[in-house]
Amino acid sequence: MQVYGLVGNPVGHSLSPPMHEAAYDATGVDARYVTFEPERSAIADAIAGADALGIAGLNVTIPFKQDVLELVDPDPLAERIGAVNTIDFGPDGPKGYNTDAAGVTRAFERHDVELDGSVAVVVGAGGAGRAAAFALADAGAAVHIANRTAAKAEELASVVPRATGGGLDTLERIADADVLVNATSVGMEAPDETPVPASYLHADLAVLDAVYTPIETKLLGDASSAGAVTIDGAWMLLLQGVEAFELWTGLEAPIDSMNDTLRSHLS
């Protein structure tokens, strides 16, 4: 039996265990998925220990995604994003990947949104914003990053191909965009809050909200009213997990089983 897991702090409410175990059930993979919550000062020991114990793979979440970059051999995308969310423990030691980026592009693909040649706005320049900006740019979008702290958006834009950055006063660019990603925490546990004025939303837009608590955010409600394509945060959560499952097992992920299980845990 293989052991996979999630390392973060806290990880108590994570939906990754049921989602991945649904995938093992559907494919017959003999594995378990468990959570680990080390102290921040112990993360290097934790990764080395996982390797020594023969753990097959780990997802990584807050606050360790940047810390882990130094502890594994990161692939070029994880290195550019500056964060690792998936570790594969192979015979040559731990390798690091960032499947959050694939979560973004696969979410748009599944909704038939063409990213190549599109104009995209990413709101937020934290961990999720970085993954989204690189993912969209690598898929051929011209990306604008708008962030409350403008300097962080400008810094990110300087390393993302063809990107521009600015403060929240640049959100008006959404009016001319094809794609919008909310990569801030605005709306999380706050169904009346949105990072984007509804007046900027329009029918030619596809909107991905990384927030999935609640699953129906104000942003997605406003986007739906404006006639936009809406993609909720469960898609991003699902598809980063799908990408990790495929990377670890080499099998095609049972997306429907994983999606059903995930959505049964979300309201």
Ligand code: ATR
């Ligand atoms: P994550 O890893 O989930 O992206 P993070 O790195 O803490 O989390 O980033 C949170 C993002 O949400 C940031 O872009 C943050 O903006 P700042 O860089 O200015 O802090 C954004 N954010 C959080 N609260 C916000 C608010 N009330 N209004 C606008 N943006 C907010």
